Amino acid sequence: MSNQQTIAYPFAKVGLPAPDFKLPSTKNLATLEETVSLSEYRGKWLVLFFWPYDFTFVCPTEIVGFSDSYEQFKSLDCEIVGASVDSVYTHRAWIETPVDKNGIGAIRFPIASDFTKETARAYGILDDESGAAHRGLFIIDPEGILRYQVVTDMNVGRSVEETLRVLQALQSGGLCPVNWKPGDKTLG
Numbered sequence: 001m002s003n004q005q006t007i008a009y010p011f012a013k014v015g016l017p018a019p020d021f022k023l024p025s026t027k028n029l030a031t032l033e034e035t036v037s038l039s040e041y042r043g044k045w046l047v048l049f050f051w052p053y054d055f056t057f058v059c060p061t062e063i064v065g066f067s068d069s070y071e072q073f074k075s076l077d078c079e080i081v082g083a084s085v086d087s088v089y090t091h092r093a094w095i096e097t098p099v100d101k102n103g104i105g106a107i108r109f110p111i112a113s114d115f116t117k118e119t120a121r122a123y124g125i126l127d128d129e130s131g132a133a134h135r136g137l138f139i140i141d142p143e144g145i146l147r148y149q150v151v152t153d154m155n156v157g158r159s160v161e162e163t164l165r166v167l168q169a170l171q172s173g174g175l176c177p178v179n180w181k182p183g184d185k186t187l188g
Contacts, residue, residue, distance in 0.1 A: 017146070058157045068160075
């Protein structure tokens with residue numbers, strides 16, 4: 001009999017199954033009745049990223065950046081889901097607001113509403129004082145294992161290019177040294 005104990009972590013941890021979620025989303029912008037869940041992405045890579053609030057200044061740059069690069073992620077068998085603690089109604093209003101009026105326009109991936117803040121809490125990115133999510137980005141493998149996470153302060157945006165590089169490094173199956181890029185040799 002093993003003396004090892006299973007440790008229960010209070011939030012997401014790299015190398016362990018990603019916390020499950022099922023959230024309202026903008027997948028059907030007209031009805032807002034379709035959800036997104038971790039289980040529906042089983043068999044594919046998933047980039048799940050959070051931002052603090054809609055209608056802010058840094059957030060649109062990231063969301064539009066990921067949307068503009070959506071085909072690159074798809075070509076790597078990877079889907080994208082964005083999320084904030086705002087409602088799906090706020091998400092729809094933001095999508096329908098023209099870019100020159102602080103909107104984001106049409107986005108190529110669903111935006112989820114973590115209105116209850118349970119998912120942000122499960123991923124360890126909820127700021128209890130403000131009630132907003134920190135900028136958390138998570139790469140989840142096809143088996144639902146969390147393989148990468150980066151969390152930044154609310155005023156610092158993330159890099160789409162770096163996210164693509166890390167995704168490709170994870171998919172390479174090798175040991176990737178510093179500054180590894182697709183096409184470079186791995187260490188094993």
